[in-house]
Amino acid sequence: MPALLTGGELTLPTLQRLDEAAASLAAASRSAGTQRVYAGAWRDFTGFCDEHGLAPLPASALTVVRYLTHLAKLGRSVATIDLRIAAIALAHRMAGHDSPTAREDVRQVLAGIRNTHGRAPAKKKALTADLLVGVLRKIRGREVAEVRDRAMILLCFGAALRRSELVALNVDDVERHRRGLLVRLRRSKTDQEGRGQTVAVPDGKLKVPAALDAWLKASGLTDGALFRGCDRGRLSAERLSASQFARILKARCAAAGLDPSLIGGHSPRRGFATTAGDLGADLRLTARQMRHAKLETTLGYIEDGELFRHHAGDGFL
Numbered sequence: 650m651p652a653l654l655t656g657g658e659l660t661l662p663t664l665q666r667l668d669e670a671a672a673s674l675a676a677a678s679r680s681a682g683t684q685r686v687y688a689g690a691w692r693d694f695t696g697f698c699d700e701h702g703l704a705p706l707p708a709s710a711l712t713v714v715r716y717l718t719h720l721a722k723l724g725r726s727v728a729t730i731d732l733r734i735a736a737i738a739l740a741h742r743m744a745g746h747d748s749p750t751a752r753e754d755v756r757q758v759l760a761g762i763r764n765t766h767g768r769a770p771a772k773k774k775a776l777t778a779d780l781l782v783g784v785l786r787k788i789r790g791r792e793v794a795e796v797r798d799r800a801m802i803l804l805c806f807g808a809a810l811r812r813s814e815l816v817a818l819n820v821d822d823v824e825r826h827r828r829g830l831l832v833r834l835r836r837s838k839t840d841q842e843g844r845g846q847t848v849a850v851p852d853g854k855l856k857v858p859a860a861l862d863a864w865l866k867a868s869g870l871t872d873g874a875l876f877r878g879c880d881r882g883r884l885s886a887e888r889l890s891a892s893q894f895a896r897i898l899k900a901r902c903a904a905a906g907l908d909p910s911l912i913g914g915h916s917p918r919r920g921f922a923t924t925a926g927d928l929g930a931d932l933r934l935t936a937r938q939m940r941h942a943k944l945e946t947t948l949g950y951i952e953d954g955e956l957f958r959h960h961a962g963d964g965f966l
């Protein structure tokens with residue numbers, strides 16, 4: 650007999666479909682990348698619990714304390730441990746349980762880990778304007794991949810883009826303006842609701858618009874993904890991924906004599922902020938270009954040269 654609620658209410662199958670849709674909408678509140686990272690962190694925790702015969706959901710505070718101690722003994726970074734804790738807390742909230750991560754004994758162990766294992770997070774090298782020019786000098790050919798890489802690296806730097814924002818661009822997301830380019834970001838890390846943001850890239854010394862024009866001419870693209878794979882001069886229909894961009898950037902930087910292990914997909918973005926800081930740009934304008942809500946976040950992207958600005962020792966050191 651089908652489960653039918655009385656009083657004109659919805660049937661059980663209908664409610665189940667609504668529940669599934671609600672779960673999908675809740676998941677959509679976090680980016681796909683964040684969902685993957687949290688899922689991986691949760692798998693690591695449940696794997697630990699399975700190995701030791703412990704219940705992962707709901708987990709006891711003692712289970713979490715043991716897991717944290719296990720991670721610390723493995724030498725995991727504080728950032729990694731914080732991520733695992735966030736994933737455990739989220740899984741419990743989504744299942745309707747109180748999170749054991751809020752317990753005082755768990756918090757004390759976390760504080761102990763931060764005090765004994767804490768270290769500054771490793772940051773990739775900033776690809777500043779001078780370094781960028783050196784990289785571009787090594788990409789002077791007219792092959793499709795070379796034209797693409799020049800445009801891609803310059804646009805990433807000029808618009809201070811995250812690598813995920815760069816590869817998500819479509820051809821019609823970039824508009825020519827008499828003073829440069831207008832880059833429309835339909836969705837980004839800080840705009841999960843997809844309201845969209847527009848970033849201006851002036852037509853200055855680096856000639857970013859000209860590089861993009863050269864790419865569009867060489868590729869013949871008029872719509873769809875702006876940056877795509879290229880094999881032996883043949884353009885792919887597939888959009889480049891963020892990790893592919895990072896590998897391309899590393900290879901181009903290595904060819905220019907830079908250590909590729911210090912270069913990452915964020916290096917052009919950090920390079921923009923650092924170059925702006927070196928040249929004395931207003932920090933508020935740099936934050937606006939990088940779409941940061943807080944100036945402290947922007948400062949985190951600027952390398953140590955910023956420490957020399959308005960130094961207390963100016964004039965006598």
